[in-house]
Amino acid sequence: SRKFCVGGNWKMNGDQKSIAELCKVLTAGPLDPNAEVYVGVPAPYLIYVRSLLPSSINVAAQNCYKVEKGAFTGEISPAIIKDTGASWVILGHSERRQIFKESDELIAEKVEHALAAGLKVVACIGETLEERESDKTQEVVARQMCAIAQKVKDWTNVVIAYEPVWAIGTGKTATPEQAQEVHAYLRQWLTENISKEVSATLRIQYGGSVTGANAKDLAKKPDIDGFLVGGASLKPEFVQIVNARQ
Ligand code: 13P
Numbered sequence: 001s002r003k004f005c006v007g008g009n010w011k012m013n014g015d016q017k018s019i020a021e022l023c024k025v026l027t028a029g030p031l032d033p034n035a036e037v038y039v040g041v042p043a044p045y046l047i048y049v050r051s052l053l054p055s056s057i058n059v060a061a062q063n064c065y066k067v068e069k070g071a072f073t074g075e076i077s078p079a080i081i082k083d084t085g086a087s088w089v090i091l092g093h094s095e096r097r098q099i100f101k102e103s104d105e106l107i108a109e110k111v112e113h114a115l116a117a118g119l120k121v122v123a124c125i126g127e128t129l130e131e132r133e134s135d136k137t138q139e140v141v142a143r144q145m146c147a148i149a150q151k152v153k154d155w156t157n158v159v160i161a162y163e164p165v166w167a168i169g170t171g172k173t174a175t176p177e178q179a180q181e182v183h184a185y186l187r188q189w190l191t192e193n194i195s196k197e198v199s200a201t202l203r204i205q206y207g208g209s210v211t212g213a214n215a216k217d218l219a220k221k222p223d224i225d226g227f228l229v230g231g232a233s234l235k236p237e238f239v240q241i242v243n244a245r246q
Contacts, residue, residue: 002200002201002202002203002225003034003035003036003203003225004032004034004035004036004219004225004226004244004245005035005036005037005038005159005203005205005225005226006035006036006037006038006205006226006227006228006229006238006241006242006244007037007038007039007040007060007088007090007122007159007161007205007226007227007228007229007233008038008039008040008229008233008234008238009040009062009090009093009207009228009229009230009233010039010040010041010042010062010233010234011040011042011062011095011230012042013042013234014042014045014234016045016048018234019041019045019048019049019052020052022234023049023052023053024052025236025238025239026039026053026057026238026239027052027053027054027057029239029242030239031056031057031239031242031243032242032243032245032246033056034245035226035242035243035245036058036226037056037057037058037242038057038058038059038060038088038120038122039053039057039058039059039060039233040060040061040062040088040090040122041059041060041061041062041086042062043061043062043063043076043081046059046061046081046084046085046086047084047085050084050085050086051085058086058087058088058120059084059085059086059087059088060086060087060088060089060090060120060122061076061081061086061088061089061090062089062090062093063076063089063090063091063093063096063110064076064077064078064080064081064089064091064110064113064114064119065077065110065113066106066109066110066112066113067113068113068117077117078113078114078116078117078118078119079117081119082117082118082119087119087120088119088120088121088122089114089119089120089121089122090122090124090161090228091107091110091111091114091121091122091123091124092107092110092111092123092124092125092144092148093124093163094124094126094163094165094168095168098165104143104144104146104147104148105147107123107144107147107148108147108148108150108151109151111123111148111151111152111158112151112152115152115154115157115158119157120157120158120159121157121158121159122158122159122160122161122205122228123148123158123159123160123161124160124161124163124207124228125140125141125144125145125148125160125161125162125163126140126141126144126162126163126164126165126168126207126208127140127141127164127165127166128140128165128166129165129166132164132166137164137182138182138185141162141182141185141186141189142189145160145186145189145190145193146193149193149194155194155198155201155202158202159202159203159204159205159226160186160202160203160204160205161204161205161206161207161228162179162182162183162186162204162205162206162207163206163207163208163228164178164182164208165208166208167207167208167209168207168208168209168230169209169230169231170208170209171209172208172209173208173209173210173211173214173218174206174208176217176218176220176221176224179206179218179221179224180221180222180223180224183204183206183221183223183224184222184223186204186223187199187204187223190202203225203226204223204224204225205224205225205226205227205228206218206224206226206227206228207227207228207229207230209231210227210228210229210232210241211232211237211241212232212237212240212241215227215240215241215244216244218244219244219245227241227244229241
């Protein structure tokens with residue numbers, strides 16, 4: 001069975017004061033001991049957050065570059081992320097894809113390098129509203145998975161986050177049925193394209209307007225193995241979302 005896994009994606013938010021307050025709330029919890037938890041932190045705060053949280057809460061970067069080191073002004077490497085004490089990285093978020101024009105190929109290369117460097121990777125996929133409305137959801141998530149799968153040999157340290165772009169930051173959460181439908185499709189895709197074992201063990205998180213109020217119903221679906229939470233991860237409500245299976 002798959003361990004329930006909930007991540008917060010703080011995106012480009014917070015300052016030392018608000019982060020210290022949030023870390024206090026997360027430390028107090030209590031958080032479901034059966035859930036794996038990570039928070040995705042702006043890079044300059046990785047060391048700070050690592051120092052404020054108990055080791056049971058993992059710290060993630062929100063991006064990294066695909067090579068080890070060198071003349072790449074403004075980028076951070078998996079080695080730098082690890083050196084801060086963080087152990088995860090979120091890659092391929094739709095904001096990286098859309099605003100910063102990251103391609104399937106670049107994201108796959110980043111995933112490959114981050115895994116090789118020993119980070120755990122949250123690889124994000126998901127369709128836009130236009131793609132959903134033209135019935136291309138399966139085609140799009142399959143294409144995104146294909147690119148990643150070409151670079152991943154061992155899926156142990158990978159979590160997939162299915163985040164429909166139309167649900168991100170909009171308050172329009174996918175219904176449990178809509179999310180389950182895509183998660184089940186991804187499970188089938190994994191069976192057909194990778195292996196039965198990977199299909200049975202790889203965690204697939206749902207992301208997009210998850211709140212304390214809707215997390216419990218989403219968490220009941222058999223192929224939803226946790227959440228990647230944006231806005232609500234900046235609030236005490238994140239504790240409730242982590243505890244959605246309790
Ligand atoms: P919201 O929870 O704010 O919709 O953001 C989801 C997200 O993008 C998490 O990565």
